[in-house]
Amino acid sequence: MKRRSWLTTSPTAAVLLPIVGLAGAIALWWLATIIFSIESYLLPSPSDVVAKFLEDPAYLLQHTAVSFLETVEGFLLAIVLGVPMALLIVRSVILERLVYPLLLMVNAIPKIAIAPLLVVWMGFGQLPKVIMVLLVCFFPIVISTAQGMKSTPVELVELLRSLNASRTQEFFKLRLRYAMPQIFTGLKVAISLAVIGSVIAEFVGATEGLGYVIQQSGASADTALAFAAITLLSIMSIILFYGLVLLEHLLVPWAQETR
Amino acid sequence: MIRLDGVGQVFDGREGRVTALEEIDLHVRPNEFVTLIGRSGCGKSTLLRLIAGLLPPTYGAVAVAGEPVTGPRRDVSFMFQRPALLPWRSVLSNVMLPIEIDGGEGDRGRKTYRDRAHALLELVGLTGFERRLPHELSGGMQQRVSLCRSLIREPQVMLMDEPFSALDALTRTELSEELQRIKMELSTTIVFVTHSIEEAVVLADRVVVLTPRPGRLREVVDIDIPRPRSLGENAHLTEVAQISARLHGLLAEKESRAVDEVRQ
Numbered sequence: 084m085k086r087r088s089w090l091t092t093s094p095t096a097a098v099l100l101p102i103v104g105l106a107g108a109i110a111l112w113w114l115a116t117i118i119f120s121i122e123s124y125l126l127p128s129p130s131d132v133v134a135k136f137l138e139d140p141a142y143l144l145q146h147t148a149v150s151f152l153e154t155v156e157g158f159l160l161a162i163v164l165g166v167p168m169a170l171l172i173v174r175s176v177i178l179e180r181l182v183y184p185l186l187l188m189v190n191a192i193p194k195i196a197i198a199p200l201l202v203v204w205m206g207f208g209q210l211p212k213v214i215m216v217l218l219v220c221f222f223p224i225v226i227s228t229a230q231g232m233k234s235t236p237v238e239l240v241e242l243l244r245s246l247n248a249s250r251t252q253e254f255f256k257l258r259l260r261y262a263m264p265q266i267f268t269g270l271k272v273a274i275s276l277a278v279i280g281s282v283i284a285e286f287v288g289a290t291e292g293l294g295y296v297i298q299q300s301g302a303s304a305d306t307a308l309a310f311a312a313i314t315l316l317s318i319m320s321i322i323l324f325y326g327l328v329l330l331e332h333l334l335v336p337w338a339q340e341t342r
Numbered sequence: 343m344i345r346l347d348g349v350g351q352v353f354d355g356r357e358g359r360v361t362a363l364e365e366i367d368l369h370v371r372p373n374e375f376v377t378l379i380g381r382s383g384c385g386k387s388t389l390l391r392l393i394a395g396l397l398p399p400t401y402g403a404v405a406v407a408g409e410p411v412t413g414p415r416r417d418v419s420f421m422f423q424r425p426a427l428l429p430w431r432s433v434l435s436n437v438m439l440p441i442e443i444d445g446g447e448g449d450r451g452r453k454t455y456r457d458r459a460h461a462l463l464e465l466v467g468l469t470g471f472e473r474r475l476p477h478e479l480s481g482g483m484q485q486r487v488s489l490c491r492s493l494i495r496e497p498q499v500m501l502m503d504e505p506f507s508a509l510d511a512l513t514r515t516e517l518s519e520e521l522q523r524i525k526m527e528l529s530t531t532i533v534f535v536t537h538s539i540e541e542a543v544v545l546a547d548r549v550v551v552l553t554p555r556p557g558r559l560r561e562v563v564d565i566d567i568p569r570p571r572s573l574g575e576n577a578h579l580t581e582v583a584q585i586s587a588r589l590h591g592l593l594a595e596k597e598s599r600a601v602d603e604v605r606q
Contacts, residue, residue, distance in 0.1 A: 245420040
């Protein structure tokens with residue numbers, strides 16, 4: 084049998100390979116702009132994008148901070164509202180039947196269609212953006228939390244019953260803890276959506292944020308600026324995602340081994 | 343210690359009503375070790391759940407220590423077929439779960455129970471594993487932890503639902519020896535469900551044989567083999583084998599009778 088290569092086993096390679104992949108993609112892009120001599124307003128080269136960023140880093144970073152804050156606020160709000168909602172759904176069949184179709188319906192609405200409405204209702208400030216993020220994050224968080232709590236093995240539920248545990252104890256000592264890995268799956272889906280949500284909201288009636296910058300750069304055909312903003316968005320998204328992965332490793336260390 | 347008078351259990355299933363248990367009269371004496379055997383679906387687990395207060399009987403009366411059972415009792419512990427350990431809790435913390443649920447762990451109480459937990463873990467040979475997580479242990483070790491957990495409240499009655507059935511034969515023999523030893527040290531009343539005839543004979547003071555569908559008491563057999571008993575010792579093998587053969591007969595007999603009933 085073939086020995087497993089260093090590339091699949093080494094932890095250094097696990098960090099190195101994604102970097103190589105990214106560098107390769109950027110190199111290809113760069114090469115394409117040179118070989119086909121593409122105009123900068125159509126497709127700027129990586130150096131154009133970096134130059135654009137360095138022109139006024141404070142300006143872009145400030146807008147990044149705005150988007151970041153909206154994303155995180157909306158995301159946290161979705162957790163604060165979504166987890167108790169899931170708890171209620173799991174606890175009561177009546178409530179589940181009452182609320183579930185409504186949730187599905189709200190989730191089915193293309194969020195970009197609500198963006199202008201949110202501006203009408205809440206003005207041009209931060210609030211409609213935070214609400215937009217909340218709307219896109221809420222559903223995956225509720226669903227994953229509810230599924231996780233429902234998947235608690237029968238024998239563990241029966242164990243707690245046999246110990247005369249209260250319903251509250253059953254939820255906090257068992258169901259919520261058991262749902263943690265699945266909650267994190269939902270959170271990871273939600274955080275990527277959250278970034279998209281904040282950008283969509285900033286496209287409509289905003290005065291700051293990366294979505295606003297992209298919108299503006301489109302109007303003035305400043306493609307390099309748009310690319311710089313998009314790059315910052317992706318970096319933000321990656322940081323948030325891996326932040327969650329790290330948190331999961333800290334909070335649910337038992338899950339990696341048992342599932 | 344445990345009294346069942348005319349107990350019956352009827353479930354409303356999808357295919358109509360199913361009588362799981364019918365006219366069960368059983369009296370388990372304090373400090374007695376009773377095993378329940380029967381074919382699968384004869385309602386032996388249901389019977390255990392009635393005693394545990396996890397399920398109210400459709401009719402009849404269930405009493406533990408002279409009091410009618412209305413729900414799970416603190417002095418009755420239940421042990422499942424699977425270890426049912428919480429995967430995020432250490433061994434020690436899993437053993438302490440019942441005490442935590444009671445909420446009655448003042449600083450002194452916690453210390454007392456913690457000491458007890460350590461003593462129990464030592465009793466089953468798990469000293470040094472207190473801080474491990476369940477997935478780091480073998481199936482036998484996990485079931486030992488589960489045994490400690492069911493002993494932490496110092497129960498008067500232990501109900502055990504095929505606790506060793508998922509284990510390999512060797513571990514199973516070991517654990518049944520350990521259980522007998524623990525029983526002698528702690529003097530609790532035990533009702534133990536199993537589908538293994540040998541296990542039933544080796545462990546019990548009395549074996550209760552149930553007939554399937556509906557579950558009825560077929561016969562109660564006294565076992566007078568001196569303790570500690572082991573399947574690993576020749577001295578007990580003949581006696582265990584003789585009684586086992588008789589129980590085999592009882593279990594097979596009503597199978598043919600059931601077939602007769604269907605024919606009529």
